[in-house]
Amino acid sequence: MRRAATGMLVLMAAIFLWSGRYLDVHPAWGYIHAFAEAAMVGGLADWFAVTALFRRPLGLPIPHTAIIPENKDRIADTMAVFLRENFLIPQVVARRMREMNLAGAIGTYLADPGEEAGGRIRAGAGEMLVEVLESLDPERLGTQVRAGLASAIERLEVAPLLGQILDAMIADGRHRPIIDSIIRWAGLVLEDNEDMVRAMIHARANALLRFTGLDERLANSVLDGLYKLLAEVLVDPDHPLRAKIEEGLVDLARGLRDDPEMRARIERTKADILANPAVAEWWQGVWERVRRKLIAMLRGEGGEDAGKLLASLTEMGEALRDDPRLQLQVNRFARRTAVGIATRYGDNIVRLVSETVRRWDAQTITDRIEGAVGRDLQFIRMNGTLVGGLVGLTIHFLASVL
Incomplete structure (x- = not known):
């Protein structure tokens, strides 16, 4: 030209x-x-x-x-400001994301990705992921993932979260099945340790009771009373002992939320668990099994598991495609995530653009x-x-x- x-x-x-x-x-x-x-x-x-x-x-x-x-440097700054003011403003990102049905598009693809194009995309993406998983040092990668999880857990204060979960369970009545399970477990423990209970009663009985054989009757009475108590607590939702257990759970939730000493004990226990070498070895084994399973599934060697994974992805896609409420929730989450990225990292992105152009x-x-x-x-x-x-x-x- x-x-x-x-x-x-x-x-x-x-x-x-x-x-x-x-x-x-x-x-x-x-x-x-x-x-x-x-x-x-x-x-x-x-x-x-x-x-x-x-x-x-x-x-x-x-x-x-x-x-x-x-005017190269001024152009770089102008480009960065233009990008910041027209694309990375949270309001602009939110408006753009509000106009998109991201969940519906993902759901449509997962439910029916298409014969040829979808197969090529899946095959290419799967092969690329396999190469990544195989090329990286498994032990080093597992260590890095573990370190990332440990760092995230260390920053997370567990006690208040547990207290809030326990509060929500009590408010919705979802703690009652747990109490029932505890009572049944207590009954099984008592049944498996009857001989030990009898031996404890015999050892503490005086010579007169042992001579007359009343110690055996006393042991039977104690065991029968315990079994009867557990059965009454299990079948009666208004039993006083059940109320005491619920009161204890409420106090535990309050302590987890508000008691500094209890929260400190929970944090120390969490730190001890994270520092335990056995936990690191356990996680390394879990990660290696997950890695090998992923490679096998991506290569089509997963057999039934691979079929289950594809079926699950298809079901998830159909749910995203057909459920407007689910789409609303997923789109809202995606919008908030994008807005959060623009808010937190917008200045860094702008600085990256400006510095890159300045270096040219x-x-x-x-x-x-x-x-x-x-x-x-x-x-x-x-x-x-x-x-x-x-x-x-x-x-x-x-x-x-x-």
């Missing part, structure tokens, strides 16, 4: 020189001469303007030329911008040549008439 625009300028210069020899032959040659002369002026002016954007025309130190190289040398940024818009700029030169010629033709006509 640069050669075409320059060729048009050279053509106008040739017409100007050629037509100048025939001005006395016929008045029409004057119009051709005026058109070519003005076209040269317009073409040269636009060549100067276009060239001055990217470099100094003919290498001359003319003021206000080589605009882009000379002047020739690099000039070549990239000229490569992006240079074609249209050469059209400006062509249009300037034609418009200049038409203006010159009009002026020559008016001068002839007047």
Whole structure:
């Protein structure tokens, strides 16, 4: 395009020189001469303007030329500010995300990804993930994942969270099945340890009770009383002992939330568990099994498990596609996540753009911008040549008439 625009300028210069020899032959040659002369002026002016954007025309130190190289840093800051103010503002991100049904689109793809394209995408993504899982050092990767989880758990204060969960369970009545399970477990423990209970009673009975055999009857009475108590607590939802257990759970939830000493004990216990080498070894084994299972499933070697995974993904896709309430929740979560990223990391993204452009040398940024818009700029030169010629033709006509 640069050669075409320059060729048009050279053509106008040739017409100007050629037509100048025939001005006395016929008045029409004057119009051709005026058109070519003005076209040269317009073409040269636009060549100067276009060239001055990217470099100094003919290498001359003319003021206000080589605009882009000379203002590279200001352009970088302007691009960054434009990106921040038009794309990374939380309100803009929220509005854009509100117009998208991300959950519906994901659900449609998962439910029916398409025979050919979907298969290629899944195969390519699966192979890439397999290569990543195999190329990375399993022990090092597992250690990094464990360290990340441990760091996240260390920052998380567990006691208040447990207290809130326990409060919510009590408020909804979901603690009652747990109490029932505890009572049944207590009954089984008592049944498995009857001999130990009898031995304890015999050991504490005096000689008269043992001589008369009343210690055995006492042991039977104690065991029967305990079994009866557990049965009554299990079948009676209003039993006083059950109320005491619930009261204890309420006190436990309150302590987990509000008692600094209890919260400190929970945090110390959490730290001891995380620091235990046995936990690290257990996690390493879990991670290695998960990694191998993932590789086998992605390679199609998972057999029934792979089929279950695909079926689960399809069911999840159908739920996302067909359930408006689920879509609303997922879209809301995605919107809040995007807004949170824009709020927390928007300045970092802007700084990254600005610093990247600032690090480019002047020739690099000039070549990239000229490569992006240079074609249209050469059209400006062509249009300037034609418009200049038409203006010159009009002026020559008016001068002839007047």
